[in-house]
Amino acid sequence: MRAAIIDELRAAFDATTVFTGNEIDPRYHTDMAGISVDPPLAVVRPRSTEDVSTLLKLCNKARVSVTTQGGMTGLVRATMPLPGEIVLSTERMTAIEEVDTGGGLVITQTGVPLQRLQERVGEDGFMFPLDLGARGSCTIGGNISTNAGGNRVIRYGMTRDLVLGLEAVLADGTILKGVRKYIKNNTGVDLKQLFVGTEGTLGVVTRAALRIFPAPAEQQVALCALQNFDKVRAFLELARKRLGGDLTAFEVMWNEYYRLTTELVKGVAAPLPANHPFYVLLESSGSDAERIRGDLEDMLEHALEQDVISDATIASSGAAAAAIWRIRDSSVELSRAIGPHGVGFDISIAIDRMEAFADAVNAAMKTIDKDAYAIVFGHAGDGNLHVNAKYSPTVDRTEEVTKLVYGITGDFAGSISAEHGIGLLKRPYLKLSRTAEEIETMRTLKRALDPHGILNPGRIFEM
Amino acid sequence: MRAAIIDELRAAFDATTVFTGNEIDPRYHTDMAGISVDPPLAVVRPRSTEDVSTLLKLCNKARVSVTTQGGMTGLVRATMPLPGEIVLSTERMTAIEEVDTGGGLVITQTGVPLQRLQERVGEDGFMFPLDLGARGSCTIGGNISTNAGGNRVIRYGMTRDLVLGLEAVLADGTILKGVRKYIKNNTGVDLKQLFVGTEGTLGVVTRAALRIFPAPAEQQVALCALQNFDKVRAFLELARKRLGGDLTAFEVMWNEYYRLTTELVKGVAAPLPANHPFYVLLESSGSDAERIRGDLEDMLEHALEQDVISDATIASSGAAAAAIWRIRDSSVELSRAIGPHGVGFDISIAIDRMEAFADAVNAAMKTIDKDAYAIVFGHAGDGNLHVNAKYSPTVDRTEEVTKLVYGITGDFAGSISAEHGIGLLKRPYLKLSRTAEEIETMRTLKRALDPHGILNPGRIFEM
Numbered sequence: 001m002r003a004a005i006i007d008e009l010r011a012a013f014d015a016t017t018v019f020t021g022n023e024i025d026p027r028y029h030t031d032m033a034g035i036s037v038d039p040p041l042a043v044v045r046p047r048s049t050e051d052v053s054t055l056l057k058l059c060n061k062a063r064v065s066v067t068t069q070g071g072m073t074g075l076v077r078a079t080m081p082l083p084g085e086i087v088l089s090t091e092r093m094t095a096i097e098e099v100d101t102g103g104g105l106v107i108t109q110t111g112v113p114l115q116r117l118q119e120r121v122g123e124d125g126f127m128f129p130l131d132l133g134a135r136g137s138c139t140i141g142g143n144i145s146t147n148a149g150g151n152r153v154i155r156y157g158m159t160r161d162l163v164l165g166l167e168a169v170l171a172d173g174t175i176l177k178g179v180r181k182y183i184k185n186n187t188g189v190d191l192k193q194l195f196v197g198t199e200g201t202l203g204v205v206t207r208a209a210l211r212i213f214p215a216p217a218e219q220q221v222a223l224c225a226l227q228n229f230d231k232v233r234a235f236l237e238l239a240r241k242r243l244g245g246d247l248t249a250f251e252v253m254w255n256e257y258y259r260l261t262t263e264l265v266k267g268v269a270a271p272l273p274a275n276h277p278f279y280v281l282l283e284s285s286g287s288d289a290e291r292i293r294g295d296l297e298d299m300l301e302h303a304l305e306q307d308v309i310s311d312a313t314i315a316s317s318g319a320a321a322a323a324i325w326r327i328r329d330s331s332v333e334l335s336r337a338i339g340p341h342g343v344g345f346d347i348s349i350a351i352d353r354m355e356a357f358a359d360a361v362n363a364a365m366k367t368i369d370k371d372a373y374a375i376v377f378g379h380a381g382d383g384n385l386h387v388n389a390k391y392s393p394t395v396d397r398t399e400e401v402t403k404l405v406y407g408i409t410g411d412f413a414g415s416i417s418a419e420h421g422i423g424l425l426k427r428p429y430l431k432l433s434r435t436a437e438e439i440e441t442m443r444t445l446k447r448a449l450d451p452h453g454i455l456n457p458g459r460i461f462e463m
Numbered sequence: 464m465r466a467a468i469i470d471e472l473r474a475a476f477d478a479t480t481v482f483t484g485n486e487i488d489p490r491y492h493t494d495m496a497g498i499s500v501d502p503p504l505a506v507v508r509p510r511s512t513e514d515v516s517t518l519l520k521l522c523n524k525a526r527v528s529v530t531t532q533g534g535m536t537g538l539v540r541a542t543m544p545l546p547g548e549i550v551l552s553t554e555r556m557t558a559i560e561e562v563d564t565g566g567g568l569v570i571t572q573t574g575v576p577l578q579r580l581q582e583r584v585g586e587d588g589f590m591f592p593l594d595l596g597a598r599g600s601c602t603i604g605g606n607i608s609t610n611a612g613g614n615r616v617i618r619y620g621m622t623r624d625l626v627l628g629l630e631a632v633l634a635d636g637t638i639l640k641g642v643r644k645y646i647k648n649n650t651g652v653d654l655k656q657l658f659v660g661t662e663g664t665l666g667v668v669t670r671a672a673l674r675i676f677p678a679p680a681e682q683q684v685a686l687c688a689l690q691n692f693d694k695v696r697a698f699l700e701l702a703r704k705r706l707g708g709d710l711t712a713f714e715v716m717w718n719e720y721y722r723l724t725t726e727l728v729k730g731v732a733a734p735l736p737a738n739h740p741f742y743v744l745l746e747s748s749g750s751d752a753e754r755i756r757g758d759l760e761d762m763l764e765h766a767l768e769q770d771v772i773s774d775a776t777i778a779s780s781g782a783a784a785a786a787i788w789r790i791r792d793s794s795v796e797l798s799r800a801i802g803p804h805g806v807g808f809d810i811s812i813a814i815d816r817m818e819a820f821a822d823a824v825n826a827a828m829k830t831i832d833k834d835a836y837a838i839v840f841g842h843a844g845d846g847n848l849h850v851n852a853k854y855s856p857t858v859d860r861t862e863e864v865t866k867l868v869y870g871i872t873g874d875f876a877g878s879i880s881a882e883h884g885i886g887l888l889k890r891p892y893l894k895l896s897r898t899a900e901e902i903e904t905m906r907t908l909k910r911a912l913d914p915h916g917i918l919n920p921g922r923i924f925e926m
Contacts, residue, residue, distance in 0.1 A: 100813075100815060101700055102696040102697070102699065102700055102814055102815060103813055103814045103815055103846070104700075104703065125704075146649060147649050147653075149647055149649075153646070153647065155708070157624070157646070158646070158647065160653070161620070161624060170904070174900050174903075174904070175900060176898070176900055176901055176904060177898050177900070177901075178901065180876070180878070181813035181814075181815075181846070181876075182811035182812065182813060182845070182846030182847070182877070182878060182881070183616070183620070183621070183811075183845055183846060184612055184616065184621065184811045184842075184845055184846060184847045184878065184881035184882060185811055185878040185880070185881065185896070186609060186610050186612075186660050186878075186880045186881065186882055186883065186884045186885070187878055187879065187880050187884075187885055187889075187893060187896045187897055187923075188660075188661065188885055188893065188897060188901075188902070188905050188923045188924065189657070189660075189661055189665075189904075189905045189908060190610075190623070190656060190659070190660055191901055191904055191905070193653060193656035193657075194652070194656075196653070197649050197651075197652075197653055198651065198652055202652075213703070214700070214703050214704035214707075216707065233565040234565070236565065237564055237565055237567075237677070240567065240676070240677050241588075241677035241750060242750055244677075244679065244708055244709065244749055244750065245618070245707055245708010245709060246707065246708060286707055287704060287705055287707065288758070291754065291758070295751070295754070348645035348646075348647045348648055349645065350563075350566055350644035350645055351565055351566045351644075352563060352565060352566055352644075379647075382645070382646055382647050383566070383644065383645030383646060383647060384645070384647045413643070413644075414645070415643070415645060415647065415648040415649075415650055416650065417648070417649045417650050418645070418647035418648065418649065419647060419649055420649065421649045421650075422649070422650055422651060426650075430650060430651065433648070433650045434650055434651060435639070435640050437637050437638060437639055437640070438639055438640075438641065438651075438654055439651070440637075441633070441637070441639060441652075441654055441912075442651050442652045442654070444911050444912065445652060445908070445911060445912075447911070448907050448908060448910070448911030449904075449907065449908075460650075460651045461651065
């Protein structure tokens with residue numbers, strides 16, 4: 001069977017499109033951490049939607065599974081090939097077909113790296129608002145199939161909100177031509193939603209129409225100190241009310257995060273004393289620097305008068321703004337500075353339960369060892385917290401800590417994955433965030449759209 | 464079979480929940496235009512999600528179809544009962560369960576009328592941005608299942624963009640508990656998308672978590688005149704760039720619409736002369752009146768200097784703003800003033816093809832009769848145009864005109880329904896906006912989730 005599919009692939013595509021055996025570069029089966037698995041049966045590098053359709057038709061007929069790879073920057077082992085799978089790499093589907101500034105959209109193939117798309121629309125004074133650390137490597141297709149979030153969700157939403165239309169190929173090779181240039185289209189099922197955030201399990205996304213926005217010329221960044229979490233909530237409400245669509249970031253840091261980062265991480269200064277219970281980084285963006293600055297000053301003055309915040313500083317230069325952002329962006333460095341034994345989490349939780357959640361995690365960590373604790377920070381404006389659970393350096397207790405934190409996340413009706421997806425790595429915990437009925441409905445959809453289970457099988461849930 | 468299901472319903476619910484025969488009020492089988500069909504087999508009025516589940520379980524077992532009714536304000540005959548169907552009315556599911564201003568959300572049952580929800584969150588200084596003419600009667604459930612649009616889409620998106628989470632019941636009675644309070648949740652398929660805009664064909668939506676926003680305190684309205692459609696596009700780009708998140712409406716009117724409305728409709732004045740090819744109504748909203756006004760003035764001054772617009776007036780009072788809005792809102796009155804023979808359309812089209820589309824419709828109307836013409840206006844910022852196709856009062860040529868306009872819409876890769884949905888009325892034209900593969904995929908989903916076809920069968924597409 002397997003030799004047969006390889007012959008068929010060789011017959012259908014040229015030699016630059018199909019790699020097998022020794023031709024397969026290790027990067028197709030090595031993850032971000034440098035861990036490798038066995039090479040796939042073949043690597044196929046289509047140039048077009050039609051190529052993808054041809055490939056899937058052959059694999060569907062032969063019942064050979066396919067895992068679709070973008071930039072391979074995922075964190076949940078969704079695209080590392082399982083034994084006997086074929087890798088579909090989108091690395092040659094890199095055409096940016098059209099930038100339409102009047103319509104506020106770009107049409108692109110999905111193998112384009114995020115940063116290349118950002119730069120291309122930037123040439124026309126526009127921005128594609130999605131932004132994340134892996135921008136140089138991750139691809140638009142990966143962003144779509146993981147519904148990537150990142151730094152500007154509070155203003156522009158997740159990737160899902162930026163997708164106007166998609167072209168996708170179903171398991172049997174059927175091409176769904178859904179690249180459309182308008183946001184309003186109430187003509188039955190919005191099929192593109194099936195392919196956003198489903199990690200390549202329901203189809204392969206080949207082209208996309210994405211929303212772009214005029215690039216804001218000016219940004220202002222403030223750091224504020226607050227006495228308790230109720231005030232964090234009140235401050236978010238105030239910032240939303242007063243800054244409206246100009247509010248582009250609202251990041252919260254618990255005391256431990258701020259104190260330890262500014263103490264331990266080299267090159268990170270503390271613009272405010274480290275004795276406040278909470279800190280908020282706030283960013284405001286717009287076309288007029290003076291206006292943005294004035295509105296921010298007025299809002300902070302009001303917040304100080306009303307005792308919502310205890311202290312605040314506005315960055316007086318681009319360098320000062322970058323220094324404030326550096327505090328928030330130094331979580332990896334902080335984790336390294338503290339020591340090896342820690343487990344990172346990316347969870348969503350309703351804002352009115354965030355404080356109780358953080359307290360519960362901290363209390364539970366004491367059952368791991370008496371000096372264990374959780375460092376908490378994140379995109380509070382999006383309901384998204386990062387938790388770095390630290391314990392004393394004795395033995396690796398990753399699994400125990402993972403179960404504990406995800407268990408509490410489930411108790412608080414949170415999501416175990418705000419951004420990173422499920423893949424293989426978080427599959428055992430899916431049931432903490434989704435009901436049995438929901439998971440069964442996902443299975444129903446999978447069976448309907450991919451009856452032979454050839455598209456990234458076993459990722460997200462077992463069939 | 465039918466007598467059996469009625470006995471089962473009577474056994475499962477109290478007498479106030481089930482109506483049959485003479486107990487059935489005509490409003491359950493009469494549309495907005497006053498046209499009635501035969502009464503349904505029964506009307507069932509659940510109070511809760513569990514009631515809906517009980518009802519669907521019984522109907523699924525008995526293979527009896529169900530049509531779910533909200534406020535019955537739809538325009539495409541999606542919820543008028545077909546012979547032998549049971550009506551599920553959400554009219555007693557009217558609890559607004561929670562308004563969470565800190566989290567920016569409201570949790571509600573889906574039978575709540577839109578206006579009641581708007582007013583309730585308004586009491587807390589917030590707004591639910593969805594707004595449309597039928598606000599007093601239409602329900603949240605109807606808004607969700609038709610993915611309603613309305614007046615503020617350019618800033619806040621469609622209903623889909625306002626839904627954080629849904630509780631829905633599948634055809635077999637399975638309850639999907641998906642009311643979640645956070646926007647980030649990358650844990651497999653986003654099942655709520657199956658129920659938004661699918662007109663009750665894949666499930667019944669019973670509860671929803673919806674996004675709310677601080678109510679903007681101030682609004683400014685301007686009317687501008689432009690020499691050609693390229694300038695309309697440039698003006699939209701400029702307004703987006705300069706006003707950013709404050710831009711809450713960008714409505715275009717072709718000369719015929721503006722001229723005829725200000726000439727023929729009683730009480731509608733012309734703030735600018737009626738000899739310009741295009742007019743744009745622009746609205747800007749925010750918390751600070753002075754700032755909003757200043758930004759708008761600066762932007763218009765720049766647009767005049769750059770010759771993007773030829774003339775402009777900013778409303779100097781709330782009454783003046785209302786007078787400008789009245790021009791845009793008088794389409795029904797205009798249609799009446801001109802005479803009976805006209806057909807209205809609600810289509811989406813890429814903004815770069817709008818002018819050619821309007822010209823093509825006008826040219827094609829001359830094949831109907833030499834004095835026929837199209838009045839064009841709409842939410843240009845959303846890619847949504849309204850077309851009122853007028854012809855001389857001889858005989859009714861609705862079907863011919865409909866085929867003609869939808870045919871051109873298809874040729875221009877537009878959507879035949881930007882907002883109103885498909886239902887039964889537009890079903891024959893669905894294939895003009897969706898490919899055969901897309902429609903077949905919708906059928907696949909329908910068969911998977913509702914194998915006996917009991918939920919609103921025949922609406923959107925035939926099985």
